[in-house]
Amino acid sequence: MSKPFDMELFLAGVLTGSHATRQRHLRQAIAIQAAILERWQRNNPWAWQQKHLVWFLKERLNDRSETTRYYYRLTAELITKRIGKQWRHH
Template identity: 70%
Template sequence: MSKPFDMELFLSGVLTGSKATRQRHLRQARIMQAAIQQRWQRDNPWTWQLKHVRWFLTQHLKDHSDATRYYYWLTVLLIWKRLGSDRELLIGRSNRG
């Protein structure tokens, strides 16, 4: 049996800001991880595709406030930065949700 994915370790290199900000990003990343895991059985960001993140931002958060979606968007940018992926792919569509 494998160990659960450690989101804190994954984001440790890109987390900046106050302790409260870092904790918020970790909490939100774990919520994203759980939602994507439940829907697609993808347990860590290394296995996520763009469609998974877009679904989370547009469908999973559709009943949340604009402010909440914005804060999740910032967390997504951190995850994308950690992955070394081209964030232009995300900025193109999912910000319209």
């Protein structure tokens, strides 16, 4: 059995701000990770493609408030920055 992917360790280099902000990003990143794992069986952000994050932001958050979608976009940008890609999340 493989070890679960540690999202906190993955984001450690790009998380900044207050403790509450870092915790929010971590909670949201774990929610994104769980949704992508459920849909595409990809647990590791290194294996994600742009379409995975776009799907999450469009399909899984379509009934959420604009503020919630904004904060999830910020978290997706942190994940993208950590991966080292230039993806756009509109």
